Amino acid sequence: MDAPTNSPHYDVVIVGAGFAGLYMLHRLRGAGFKTHVFERASDVGGTWYWNRYPGARCDVESMQYAYSFSPELEQEWEWTERYATQPEILRYVNHVAGRFDLRRDIQFNTRVAAAIFDETDSRWMIETSDGGRTSANYCVIATGCLSTINTPNFEGLESFAGSLYHTGEWPHHEIDFSDQQVGIIGTGSSAIQSIPLIAEQAKHLYVFQRTPHYTVPAWNQPLQTDPKTQHSGRKAYGYDEDLTMEEIKADYLGLRQRARKTFAALAFTPNPRSALEMTETERQQEFENRWKRGGLPFQGVFRDFAVSREANELAAEFVRQKIQHIVKDSVVAEALLPTYTIGCKRLAVDTGYYETYNRPNVTLVNVSKSPIERITPAGVYALGREYPLNSLIMATGFDAMTGTLLKINIQGRGGLRLHEKWAEGPRAYLGLCLAGFPNLFTITGPGSPSVLTNMLLSIEQHVDWIVDCLEYLRDRNIAEIEPTLEAENEWVTHNNEVASDHIRNSCSSWYVGGNIEGKPRVFMPYVGGFPNYVEKCRNIAATGYKGFVLRGVGS
Numbered sequence: 001m002d003a004p005t006n007s008p009h010y011d012v013v014i015v016g017a018g019f020a021g022l023y024m025l026h027r028l029r030g031a032g033f034k035t036h037v038f039e040r041a042s043d044v045g046g047t048w049y050w051n052r053y054p055g056a057r058c059d060v061e062s063m064q065y066a067y068s069f070s071p072e073l074e075q076e077w078e079w080t081e082r083y084a085t086q087p088e089i090l091r092y093v094n095h096v097a098g099r100f101d102l103r104r105d106i107q108f109n110t111r112v113a114a115a116i117f118d119e120t121d122s123r124w125m126i127e128t129s130d131g132g133r134t135s136a137n138y139c140v141i142a143t144g145c146l147s148t149i150n151t152p153n154f155e156g157l158e159s160f161a162g163s164l165y166h167t168g169e170w171p172h173h174e175i176d177f178s179d180q181q182v183g184i185i186g187t188g189s190s191a192i193q194s195i196p197l198i199a200e201q202a203k204h205l206y207v208f209q210r211t212p213h214y215t216v217p218a219w220n221q222p223l224q225t226d227p228k229t230q231h232s233g234r235k236a237y238g239y240d241e242d243l244t245m246e247e248i249k250a251d252y253l254g255l256r257q258r259a260r261k262t263f264a265a266l267a268f269t270p271n272p273r274s275a276l277e278m279t280e281t282e283r284q285q286e287f288e289n290r291w292k293r294g295g296l297p298f299q300g301v302f303r304d305f306a307v308s309r310e311a312n313e314l315a316a317e318f319v320r321q322k323i324q325h326i327v328k329d330s331v332v333a334e335a336l337l338p339t340y341t342i343g344c345k346r347l348a349v350d351t352g353y354y355e356t357y358n359r360p361n362v363t364l365v366n367v368s369k370s371p372i373e374r375i376t377p378a379g380v381y382a383l384g385r386e387y388p389l390n391s392l393i394m395a396t397g398f399d400a401m402t403g404t405l406l407k408i409n410i411q412g413r414g415g416l417r418l419h420e421k422w423a424e425g426p427r428a429y430l431g432l433c434l435a436g437f438p439n440l441f442t443i444t445g446p447g448s449p450s451v452l453t454n455m456l457l458s459i460e461q462h463v464d465w466i467v468d469c470l471e472y473l474r475d476r477n478i479a480e481i482e483p484t485l486e487a488e489n490e491w492v493t494h495n496n497e498v499a500s501d502h503i504r505n506s507c508s509s510w511y512v513g514g515n516i517e518g519k520p521r522v523f524m525p526y527v528g529g530f531p532n533y534v535e536k537c538r539n540i541a542a543t544g545y546k547g548f549v550l551r552g553v554g555s
C-alpha cells in the first residue's frame with residue numbers, strides 16, 4: 001500500500017481509545033512523540049463504551065480499577081460504589097480524556113482496516129475505513145482483549161422477528177423489558193450481571209444455559225462520604241485490610257505497591273496456608289470469611305487454590321453447597337452446579353444471581369445435553385419445544401484476545417500476514433511485540449498477563465515499557481525494533497510450560513479460544529504472574545532489549 005505524498009505522517013499511530021489507548025497517548029505526548037489515535041466508536045471508553053447492558057459493572061473494586069499514573073487524578077476522583085457501574089466508569093474515562101486534553105488527537109468513528117509495514121522507509125502504512133491513508137514510524141495496537149463480539153451461528157437467527165441484542169454491543173438507550181417474554185443465551189459474567197435486573201422487569205425470562213458458571217457475591221455498597229463526618233466509614237476494599245476510601249487515598253501508593261506484588265496485580269491478602277494442612281473446621285471458617293468478603297479475592301482462600309486439584313475441588317464444593325442452599329427448587333439448583341475446576345473459566349462476581357432462580361418469572365432452560373436447535377421467527381426452539389420471545393439477548397461473549405487483531409489486515413516484513421503467523425494460535429514476544437512485524441506493539445496482547453490481572457495496572461506497565469523503549473530508540477537514532485524468532489519461540493514455550501498444568505487451562509473457555517469454532521486451542525494470557533512478568537520485561541529493557549534486533553538509522 002502506497003501512501004499519497006500528502007497523507008499525514010506521525011511518530012506513532014495508536015489503534016483504540018479505551019483505557020490503554022488513552023494512557024498511551026498521554027505518555028507519548030509527554031515524551032514528545034507526534035501521535036494520532038484511531039477509534040471505531042464515536043467516543044472514548046473501549047469496553048465501557050460498548051458494554052452497556054443492564055447491571056454492567058466492573059468486578060474489580062473501583063479504588064483499584066483506576067489509573068495509578070496521576071496522584072492528582074487518584075485524589076480528585078470520587079468513586080461512589082465499591083464496584084463501579086458501567087456509566088460511572090464511562091464518566092471516569094471521559095473525565096480523564098478531558099482532564100488531559102486527549103480528544104484533539106483522537107479520530108473517532110474510524111476503524112483501522114489495514115496496517116502494512118513498508119520496509120523501505122521502516123514505517124507502518126495505515127488504511128482506515130473512511131479510505132484515509134496515514135503513515136507512522138510505530139504502530140501501537142490498543143484494541144483490548146474482549147472487543148470482538150461472538151454471535152454463534154444459530155440456524156434461523158436472521159429470521160427472529162423480535163428484538164435481538166448482544167451484551168457486548170448494547171444500544172445506547174434504555175430498553176424496557178416490562179411485559180416482555182425475554183430469552184438470554186449464555187451464563188458467563190455478562191449474563192450473570194444482567195439476569196437479576198432483567199428478571200425484575202420482564203414478564204418472563206428464559207435463561208438458556210449450556211454450562212453453569214461459578215459466581216461469588218459482590219456485596220456491593222455505596223462509598224460516598226458522609227457529609228456530616230466527612231468520612232465514608234465504608235470499607236472500600238480489603239479482606240484483612242479493611243480500609244475506607246479516605247484511608248486508601250491517604251496512602252494510595254502503598255495500595256498500588258501491594259497490588260503490584262501479587263499474581264493478579266490486585267491488593268488483597270491471600271491465605272498463605274494450603275487447604276490440605278487445615279482442619280475441616282478451619283477450612284469452613286476460611287470459606288465463610290471469603291464468601292462474606294466476596295469478589296475475586298475468593299480465589300485467595302488457600303495458597304493452593306489454583307495449583308492443587310484437591311484444594312480446588314474443596315472450594316468448588318463449597319460454592320456448590322451455597323448454590324444448593326440458595327436455590328429452592330432442587331432440580332434447578334442441580335442444573336446450576338458447575339462440575340469443572342473453579343477459577344478455570346473466569347470467576348464471576350454477582351448481585352443476587354442464584355436468588356433470581358427463585359423467582360416465578362424465571363425459567364432455566366438447561367441446554368447442556370441437547371443444544372439449542374434453532375432460532376425461529378417467534379423465539380428459540382430447544383428441548384423439543386418453542387420458547388416464544390419478544391426479545392432475545394446474546395450473552396455469548398467474545399472472540400477474545402486475537403479476534404480484533406485478526407480483523408485488521410496486518411502485514412509485516414515480506415508481506416507476512418498476521419493471519420499466517422497466527423494460523424496455529426497467537427505467538428508474540430512478551431505479548432508485546434511480534435517477530436516479523438517491526439515497530440509494532442500490542443498492549444495487553446496474547447502472551448502477557450492481561451486478563452488474568454487488574455487490567456489498569458497491566459496496561460500502565462505495558463505503556464510505560466513501550467515509551468521507555470521508544471525513547472531508547474530515539475536517543476540512539478535507531479529506526480527499527482523487532483524480536484528475534486528465537487526469543488519469541490522461547491517466550492511462547494515458557495508460556496505453554498507455565499500454563500500446561502494450571503487450573504486456568506483445565507477446561508474449555510475463551511482463555512483457550514474454546515468458545516470459537518475452529519479457533520486454535522492455545523492458552524493465550526501469560527499465567528506466570530504479574531510480578532514475575534514485570535521483572536522479565538524490566539530485565540530485557542535493562543540489558544539493551546535482549547531478544548530484539550535493533551536496526552537502521554532513524555529518519
Ligand code: NAP
Pocket residue numbers: 057058059060146152167185186187188189190191193208209210211346367372395396397398451510515
Ligand atoms: P463468556 O464468559 O464467554 O460467556 C458466554 C456464554 O455464552 C457462556 O455461558 C457460553 O456457554 C454461552 N454460549 C456461547 N455459545 C453458545 C451456544 N452456541 N449455545 C449456548 N450457549 C452458548 O462471555 P461474557 O459473559 O461476555 O464474559 C466474557 C468476559 O468478559 C468475562 O470472562 C470477563 O473477563 C469479561 N467481563 C467482565 C465483567 C466485569 O465485571 N468486569 C463483566 C462481564 C464480562 P459455554 O460456557 O458452554 O461456552
